[in-house]
Amino acid sequence: MTDERSRRGLNPNAHTFIPNPAARPFIPGQPYVFTSQLPPMYHHPPPPIAQGTYPTYQQYGQMEPTNVVSHMAPTSTAPPIYHQPVTTTAASLVEMGSSVSLREHLSPSQQQQQQIPVDAWDDEVDEKVEIIETEKEMIIREVVKNDSPPVEEVQESVKPTGLETMKPENIGGKANNLSATRETADEDAALPVKFKQGVYIDDSSRKEHVNMVFIGHVDAGKSTIGGHLMYLTGMVDKRTLDKYEREAKDKGRESWYLSWALDTNDEEREKGKTVECGRAFFETDKKHFTILDAPGHKSFVPNMISGATQADLAVLVISARRGEFETGFDRGGQTREHAMLVKTTGVKYLVVLVNKMDDPTVNWDEERYKEIQNKLTPYLRKCGFNPKTDIIYIPVSGLTGAFLKERPNAEFGSWYTGPCFIEYIDTMLPSISRDYEGPVRVIIADKYSDMGTIIIGKMESGVVIKGQTLTVMPNRTSIQVIQLWSDDVEVDKVVSGDNVKLKLKGIEDNDILPGFVLCSPDALCHVGRVFDAEVVILDHKSIIASGYSCVLHIQSATEEVVVKAVICTIDKKTGNKVRARFVKQDEKCIMRLESSESFCLEAFKNFPQMGRFTLRDEGKTIAIGKVLKVVE
Known part of the structure; x- marks a missing residue:
């Protein structure tokens, strides 16, 4: 208790009120104002101070632990001497565990350097973004682009995944996109969706x-x-x-x-x-x-x-x-x-x-x-x-x-x-284009048990044949396809665009949910819970800001998400991006969304079918959007 009260600027052994160094400067004769809500211990206003006396306080770096009590003692000299208010640096606030935004102690140029650039999604190479969360506010800090080690060092540090024989140039990837910061097997195994299987489909033998x-x-x-x-x-x-x-x-x-x-x-x-x-x-x-x-x-x-x-x-x-x-x-x-x-x-x-x-x-x-x-x-x-x-x-x-x-x-x-x-x-009706050569992507819409696990879904890309081994994402379960139906007709092969039923071996129906995706084992889809998105607000009377929660519908998945940050608004006519803390109806913005559970998604530019989504709240559609980048 002593440490907690001292950290917040209140001496547990004295009745004299000492301002919190992390708050705004104390001005004699005026009520003390916090930048955020009062800490839990301040249930009442600070105790009154005798007339003509004011607490003295010095620079944070000048405070001596051995003289804390004497330092807190009020002075009674007349006329009173107004000492300089406490000034702190960003480093000192971090050291003190401050619950106030560091941005208040930075110059405008420093603040600009700490924000996500509003055009970060226009670059071909994704930037690594670090999220620093304090008790009261989230600060988005951008890390230098070139902080990743050379490709040779990355390849030595990453554990073997069975993909070493596949070169980036052969799968549409880029060597400089590799990162040693990957911690999950999902990211290690995820490949660009432009990976080609090289299969041949005879369109003349089947109707569109x-x-x-x-x-x-x-x-x-x-x-x-x-x-x-x-x-x-x-x-x-x-x-x-x-x-x-x-x-x-x-x-x-x-x-x-x-x-x-x-x-x-x-x-x-x-x-x-x-x-x-x-x-x-x-x-x-x-x-x-x-x-x-x-x-x-x-x-x-x-x-x-x-x-x-x-x-x-x-x-x-x-x-x-x-x-x-x-x-x-x-x-x-x-x-x-x-x-x-x-x-x-x-x-x-x-x-x-x-x-x-x-x-x-x-x-x-x-x-x-x-x-x-x-x-x-x-x-x-x-x-x-x-x-x-x-x-x-x-x-x-x-x-x-x-x-x-x-x-x-x-x-x-x-x-x-x-x-x-x-x-x-x-x-x-114009013909619908299909991606037969892409990696297998079967988005699961429903499932049931009938002498085995059967899933219902749509083939978004690739080809699946009887006996083929696939991976169920996001739980990374390896399964085998033992029977296939296209519109209730049993077949030996289904292709992109087909509405299919597949009987799976190696998984129970209780382990599958709508929105799960069947993928090629060597080209898994991305799985994440935090992502950046471009969103258009269609129908919402009040503003939407950080902390707002709603329901996300993406392909067949339904997830509850929270707005982690509104990064900027986008002018619909000019495309200019402006910093913003909130967004309102009929506006377009870029925001960061977070789900409590991981689910399958892709950046819209890579795989549009898994990059579009809808936001709903209180029984109505409030926004539509597309995924720009999977953060984590």
């Missing part, structure tokens, strides 16, 4: 695989359109459809029977609401499609995000019925949020199906169609979609099938001269 997610406000007709597509493409026969119709009629849900092809569990059929992200598939003449039917209710947005992360194409279903479009778009519905989320997850192309055009309140009215188009296009442009190249509008009826595969009678929608939906996605 496109993953398609249906999004939109609740009751817009997503599941109905999906079910009708499966019927029109022969994936659901007439007998099964008649069975669904009878069962739906018995439950008083006659108009919902088409959606039962995707809504398979009793809860979804009873309530008429999709909860889980349904899966189905169908084929056209040239392509193979996987349907991901996302839930439209705001309570199930996390499930919708999980489906959107696996998609290549998004189909936004809009209800043209009077009042329903306005509810979904203008009154806080999910139309806006879903459109923003699919763009955030990397979906480039968007098909807008204006559904329920056969409703009596619409009756194939062209003016209603144009009204919806004119209201929706400016927002989609704001989300990042190019209206000329990325978006197409098609009026449809999910119940009758009009303009899904064939045109209806001339009396219905004769004013529309564009393609039908299946015609567009089969022949007019």
Whole structure:
């Protein structure tokens, strides 16, 4: 207790108050002010001092331990002599264990040297950043770039990892990026994602695989359109459809029977609401499609995000019925949020199906169609979609099938001269680029146990064959793939872009979580819990500063994160970066985020599929961002 009180500037053997050297200078006649909250012992103001007397205090370096008591004794000379206030150096504060920011004792030039440069992420070579945490404040100090030992010394000091035979120039790496400060096996084994496997894929023998997610406000007709597509493409026969119709009629849900092809569990059929992200598939003449039917209710947005992360194409279903479009778009519905989320997850192309055009309140009215188009296009442009190249509008009826595969009678929608939906996605949709030669990356979306551990996910890059050995990240478990399915069809090989199920040997399903990644053993993905990111604040009424916590959605993973520091804001027009301590709505910034648990991620410039993320709080999306650098 004596040491603690003495360290904070209070003599335990005297009633005289001595200012804390780490605080602001004491000014006679004025109340004593701390730079932060009072220490735990100062529950009350300091004891009064006799009139005309003031505590004397000297320079910190001049204080003699043997004369502490006499030094603390007040003087009673008249007139009083005002001694110089205590001045301290940064070094002395560190020695004293000060809880106040060192930045207050540095010149502006010294402060600038201690901060992360706002353009640190523009350099090709990453800089090492050291985080110094004091009791009250975090200070970010940059370390000199060239503090790493030569490459030869690094190679001697790092333990063998089995990668010594792979030269940096052969895997797209750089020798000067090596560092002797690596402490984890994850960093030692992580290789640039440009590592090539050199496999050959015969594209002529297989149809192009496109993953398609249906999004939109609740009751817009997503599941109905999906079910009708499966019927029109022969994936659901007439007998099964008649069975669904009878069962739906018995439950008083006659108009919902088409959606039962995707809504398979009793809860979804009873309530008429999709909860889980349904899966189905169908084929056209040239392509193979996987349907991901996302839930439209705001309570199930996390499930919708999980489906959107696996998609290549998004189909936004809009209800043209009077009042329903306005509810979904203008009154806080999910139309806006879903459109923003699919763009955030990397979906480039968007098909807008204006559904329920056969409703009596619409009756194939062209003016209603144009009204919806004119209201929706400016927002989609704001989300990042190019209206000329990325978006197409098609009026449809999910119940009758009009303009899904064939045109209806001339009396219905004769004013529309564009393609039908299946015609567009089969022949007019631009091809999706795939990385067959990259390292294996299978992002796990779900898992279950069925005479073994089975995972469901999407192949983001590479090729997996039966019997291949892979590594589950972040827990670094080695497994063997013993069975493979692509859309419920057992195969011997799956490639980038496929929506897959894999049976694994060597791991239990309890040891796998959504967001885990299957990787090539010689090219593991990065794992971290602290990272720098470029973030755009979409919807948040108050400011966001250091200490703010929210939920991070990155690929299929969900993590709680804390803002460790707001580093700078970025002018959206000029790109100029300005130092900042907080950020507010509609601003772009660079911030450092920290999670309590490590998870799989990559810098956006290296692997975009694992570098995009969404921040949500209180049931709404507040920000979107991309990873700039994995710090630790």
